Every structure is written in structure tokens, then in C-alpha cells.
Amino acid sequence: MDRVDRPQDIKYWYGGIDTAYRYTVGIAGERFFRELRDTGKILASRCHRCNEAYVPPRLYCVKCFSELKDYEEVPDDGWYIHTYSTARNQEGQRLQEPLIWVVAKHRHVVGGLVHRLTRASPVDVTIGMRIRPLPKEKERRIGSILDLEGFVPSQ
Amino acid sequence: MTGRVAIVGVGATPCRTITPDVSYKEMMFEAAQRAYSDCGLDPRKDVDSFVTCAEDFWEGTSIFDEYVPDQLGAVLKPTCTIASDGIYGVATAYMQIAAGAFEVVAVEAHSKASEVLDKAQIQAFALDPIYNRPIVPHPYLLAGLEMRAFLKATKNTAEQCSAVVEKNRGNALHNPWAARGSHVTRESVDSSEPLFEPLRQLDVAQHADSSVVLVLASGDRARRISDRPIWIRGVGWYTDDGSLETRDWRKATYAAMAAERAFEMAGINDPAASLDFAEIDDAFSYKELQHMEAAGLCAQGESGRLAEEGATTLGGELPVNPSGGSIGMGNLLEANGLMRIAQSAIQLRGEAGANQITSAQRCFALSWRGLPTTSGAAVVLERVE
Ligand SMILES: [Zn+2]
Numbered sequence: 132m133d134r135v136d137r138p139q140d141i142k143y144w145y146g147g148i149d150t151a152y153r154y155t156v157g158i159a160g161e162r163f164f165r166e167l168r169d170t171g172k173i174l175a176s177r178c179h180r181c182n183e184a185y186v187p188p189r190l191y192c193v194k195c196f197s198e199l200k201d202y203e204e205v206p207d208d209g210w211y212i213h214t215y216s217t218a219r220n221q222e223g224q225r226l227q228e229p230l231i232w233v234v235a236k237h238r239h240v241v242g243g244l245v246h247r248l249t250r251a252s253p254v255d256v257t258i259g260m261r262i263r264p265l266p267k268e269k270e271r272r273i274g275s276i277l278d279l280e281g282f283v284p285s286q
Numbered sequence: 287m288t289g290r291v292a293i294v295g296v297g298a299t300p301c302r303t304i305t306p307d308v309s310y311k312e313m314m315f316e317a318a319q320r321a322y323s324d325c326g327l328d329p330r331k332d333v334d335s336f337v338t339c340a341e342d343f344w345e346g347t348s349i350f351d352e353y354v355p356d357q358l359g360a361v362l363k364p365t366c367t368i369a370s371d372g373i374y375g376v377a378t379a380y381m382q383i384a385a386g387a388f389e390v391v392a393v394e395a396h397s398k399a400s401e402v403l404d405k406a407q408i409q410a411f412a413l414d415p416i417y418n419r420p421i422v423p424h425p426y427l428l429a430g431l432e433m434r435a436f437l438k439a440t441k442n443t444a445e446q447c448s449a450v451v452e453k454n455r456g457n458a459l460h461n462p463w464a465a466r467g468s469h470v471t472r473e474s475v476d477s478s479e480p481l482f483e484p485l486r487q488l489d490v491a492q493h494a495d496s497s498v499v500l501v502l503a504s505g506d507r508a509r510r511i512s513d514r515p516i517w518i519r520g521v522g523w524y525t526d527d528g529s530l531e532t533r534d535w536r537k538a539t540y541a542a543m544a545a546e547r548a549f550e551m552a553g554i555n556d557p558a559a560s561l562d563f564a565e566i567d568d569a570f571s572y573k574e575l576q577h578m579e580a581a582g583l584c585a586q587g588e589s590g591r592l593a594e595e596g597a598t599t600l601g602g603e604l605p606v607n608p609s610g611g612s613i614g615m616g617n618l619l620e621a622n623g624l625m626r627i628a629q630s631a632i633q634l635r636g637e638a639g640a641n642q643i644t645s646a647q648r649c650f651a652l653s654w655r656g657l658p659t660t661s662g663a664a665v666v667l668e669r670v671e
Contacts, residue, residue, distance in 0.1 A: 132316060134307040141306045146346065154415045186531065187417055193527050214438070214535045216430030216482040221423070232427055232482075234435075234535060242531040245421055253483075258438050276417050 159188040162202050164274040171266030171278075173205040175240050186242040193241070207263045209238040210282065217253045229253050235262060235282050247281035261285040291383045292508035292515035293667070295392075295501030296631050297321025301465035301494040301616040304400040310345070310497075314396055315357040317497035322359070325501050325511050327390065329359025333501065334388035336360040338367045339375040339395040339620045343408045346401070358394060358499070371395070372498065372624025373653040373663035377521045379502045389504045390511075395621035399493035409657050418530055425657045426490070428530070430482025433572045435535035437484065440579065444484050446590030447571040448475035451488050453599055454568060454607050458614025460640035463629070465494035465616040475571070489571040494616020498624040500631070516631045519648075519666040520554075522547030526660035533660055538573075538580040541652055544664040545581035548650070552666035557582050558604055562646040563633065565626035567654035567662070568611040577652055578606060581664070600641060608633060608641050623653025623663060634669040 135141055156164055159176055166174040176188035176199040183194065186205060191198055213236040217229045231253055236243035248256065249265070262282040272278040297320030299305075299313050308316070322329055338354045347353055351367030354360065368374050372395035379391040399405065409425035422428070437443060449472055458467030470488060478488040508515040522544035526533055545557070554560045564583055568574035575589035583604060584592055592598055598606035609615060609629035612622050630649045632638050648668045655661040 132308075132312065136307075138306070143306075148346075152415070156416055160416060193532070214431045214435035216427055216434055216485070218423075218427075218430075218482050219480060232421070232431065234431055234530065236531075242529065245418055245530045247421065258435070275420065277420050 157190065159190045159199075163188050167266070167278045168272045168274040171269070171272070173244070173264055174202050175205050177201045177203055184240040186237065186240045186244065205237055205240055210235050210262050210264065211238070212248075212256065212258055212260045212262060213243065214258060215248065215256055231256060233262065233282055235264075244279070246276070246279055248283070249281045250283040255284070290505050291380050291502055292505065292512070292517045293500050293627070293631050294503045294508050294512040294515050295321040295325030295327065295499075296628050297324055298463065298498040298625065298628050299496050300463050301496040301618065303465050303494055303616070305398070305495040310396060310398045311353070311357040313398070313495065313497045314354070314394060314499075317396070317499045318358050318392070318394065321392065321499035321501050327501060327511065329392065333359065333363070333390050333392050335364040335379070335382055335391045337375045337378050337391060337393045338365070339370055339372045339393070339624065340367055341369050341620055343411065344397070344399075344402060344619050354394070358392060360392075364388070370620065370661070371653040371655045371663060372621050373627065373651065373665060374523055375624065376500065376502070376518070376627060376665060377523055377663060380518055380521055383502060383504045389507045391502050393500045393502065393624065394497065395624040396497035397493065397618035397621045398495050399617070399619055400495050405493065412658050414529065424482070426485060427482045428657050429490075429570050430485040432535050433485050433489070433570065436537070436572055436576050439536035440587040440590070442575055442587065442590030444486070445472065445476060446594045447489060447575065448472035449593040450568065450571040450574045451475045451613055453593065454574070454611040454613040456614075457600060457608055457641060458610025461610050461615065462639070464610045464614050466492055466614050467610060485570065491569050491612035491617040494618060496616070496618050496621060496625065498621050498628050500624065500628060514635050514669070516634050517668045517670060519668050520548035520551030521663070521665050522551070523663035524661070528658070528660040530658070538576050538654070538662065540660045540662040541577050541580035541654065541664070542582075544662050545650070545652060548664040548666050549582075554666065557650065558584060561604065561648055561650050563605040563608050563643050564650045564652070565607055565609060565611070565630045566650070566652040567622060567626070568607055568613050569617055569622070569654060569656050571613065573654060574606060574611065577654070581650065581652055583650070600643065605643055608638065608643060619656070622656075623651070626651040626653060627665060627667070630667050634667060
């Protein structure tokens, strides 16, 4: 095919999408976020048939497809770092303190939470390290994943 | 031995970092022309069905399936668009033919990544809006998290990932279809800009534009159309429980299962011994190692050493991504998997030029749908004398 061979002849048209959504947190999500806002606790849903608990809670079991109706508090003890990553720059600026993110898992549940790790230096962080969730003070909690400040080292 | 479904036509536009001289439709038209001409078929008369692979957000057009028939010769013919990687398109075409619904099916996937001005935002928008989007600042964080988990669990190293980049960028230097060929040393990968650590700038397959079209045909038709059909011996595709919280970040279970199914269909028990090469997803350097181990191309924890020692280079025991992979050819969004298959077919036909592997007869191709997914598809391909 004959192609354009003069760069100044190339024409573009610019376009984009400007749209917003409202995402329902759902039946299990409602329980999770109310509990987090009101008590600062992490909630799991439990499948008695498989003896598994899910965080974030789901209305159904991944393994057996049962509908789950029971919720339980996840103890602060038992969280650990499944994996983590750090960034020393943000939007081209070098940070004074590197940022740390973790996939936090818990000994007794399936799943976990992805969040920031604070009050820790990257050199001290390891996979398997024990951590605990740190809720914001109650007045600042609105029923969002940001009601957690993040995780902090257990000790 | 013959089979049920074969690739009889291969066409693609060369990968380029920008393609300002053609629209996406014209790029697809060129790839389609090449593929139909390769097998001597007229799409208006000879092709029964068309499958395209595209994700609306990458296209910049909603309900994109309405925008594919004319440039492929597919108007008012059975056509469907799959919002997934190109190997899913090949699997769909395979099923249409194996079921006896059609004899000749064309599969298309493409990338116009250079015209997607907000690529990271599209991947970020693929995250769970309630639990993840407020926390994850950039999709590459997920690659950093996964790379750390994989390296720690397998005792492979970031330096061994650098060897993958050196190999794939180097292989691409001799592949005229590739956009990202370059002499990149392991040391320069090691010292490239840290992103979300341990991920570094040169671990990332940079994007490119291209359209890929394959023509598949049933056994009898394939033998009439082509004197060098490439037979599809096995296919598999799986999606894990992909939530960031639930997935096991150490391993690519989707790839392990897709490969296992494809190998089982193909009657392959020992992949490493049965294959002449592999074209597998390397959207990030560590993914090539992770996918080698998942597919059973080597033992757990061995992939890094093999890469480091050159066992996966063109002259090695099991060449991996002789085409240069996505790191060397360019990341083609939903077309990565189809390009892996196209390059495999060229290699099996003996048309790979400077990158030709002597008497290559059987290979494996694997795709991953990219961040933030846990989806992948696999095929086993074979040339018969
Ligand atoms: Zn269950």
C-alpha cells in the first residue's frame, strides 16, 4: 500500500473518555467496611464445609461454591508479609523515605490485604515478617480501605 | 501423522515503536493481506469465520467488535471478538474447526500501543476499585511484588533476569519483525533505573505496534491449501482467582495448568526433551523464568541458572524466545500471544533467517494477559515432514 511519506502530512484526531462509576461494595463488603469503620477490626467470611475463611470476605466459597453467611473477626496476631515492594521515587521526585507496599496474608485465612507498610525501613523488611494492621483513629474512618493506615511491624 | 487443525497462513506487520503512517484498520488490512497471500486464499470466498482479539480500553473505542469486519474481508461473515490475548483467539478458532462448524478460520490481534496515551491508567483501571485502586499507585507495583515473591521462592536472582533481557534484545537484533533489538548487557539491566523494587526499567518489555493474522484450516483443507502446514497439537487456557489478596504471588498457576493441558493433548510427557524451542510470555524479564518453570520446561528454581549459562539462547539446549519475545520485539498488548505463535510457525517452517534453529520440528507457545491478570493460554505446534 502507498504510505504517507512526509511526516508533516500526518494527521491525528485526539479523543478520550470522560466517565464515572459508582461501585457497590456488596453484601460481604458492607459487613467488612462497617466493621472496619466502627471497630477497626478486619472481618472474614467463613465456609464451614471447607473450613476456610476469606479476607476480604466473599459471599461465596471459592472452593465449594457455597453461599457464606458467617463472619468472624481476624485476630491481629497472625499477619505476615507474603511479598513486598519499595519505591524510592514518586512522579520523578526522589523520596526522603522510600515507600513500602505489602501483600499481607494471615495464617488462618485465605487471602489478605494489599496495603502500605509504615513505621519500617526497607532494609529491615523481609518476606515472612510478622506485621499487624494499623487502623486510623476512629474519627477519621469513613468505611474505606483507607480506614487502615496500613500495616506495621508486630514488634 | 496429521491432525485436525493447522496454521496455513501467517501475516503480520513488522513491529514498530510508532506507526503514524497508518490507522489501526489499515495496519490490520496489511497484516490480513499478507496472511491471505501467504496461503493463497481469498477471504471473501475461502475464509468461513473470523476471530479477533481486542480489549476496548486499549482500542479507545467501546464495543470494538463492530470495527473489525471490513479490514479483514469479513463483512457479513461469521465474526466474533474476544476480549483477551491472541492465543485465546487461536483456541476459539481451533474449536470452531474441530467441532466441524467451519473449515477455514482467520484469527487477528493487534497493538496500536503508540496511540494509547494513558497506558498505565488502563491497567490501573483493571484493579478492584474498592480494595486496590486507592492503594496501588501504578500497575508496575504489581510486577515488583510478583518479581520479589518469585525470586525469593525459587532462589533465582535479579541478575539472572538481566540475562533474559540481554538474550531477548539480542535475538531481536537479527529478527526483521522486531522493534526493540539492541545490544543490552546484563550489567546495564542491573544498573537501569529502579522502579518498584526489585523491578528495574530494563526488565519491562516496552510497547510496540503491530497486527498479526493467522489462517487456520481443518486437516483435509490444510493439506490442500499448504505444503507446509503447522499443526496445532494441544491447547489450554486458565484464569486463576485473580484477586491481589488471594493469588499466590510466587508462581504462575494459570500457566502451569494451561501448559499441562496443552502437553497432555499433544501426548508430551517430558516437555524439555520433546520441544525444539519455546516462545513464551516475557512481558517482564522475570516472567520468562517464571513461565519456564510453570510450564515444566525446567525444574523449579532452575530457570535462572539456565538463562545465565546460555541454555536458552539460540544455540542452547532449549532456546526460549528465539524471536526476541516481547522484550525484544515489543509488547503488543493483546497481540503478544498471536505474535509468539506467528514467530513459532515461521521458525517451524524454516523461515526464521539468522535466528533459524536447525530442523526445529516441535514447539510450545504461552501467553499471559499482562498486569494485573492471572490468565494465560498455551499451544503445542508441530511441523510434519
Ligand atoms: Zn467451601
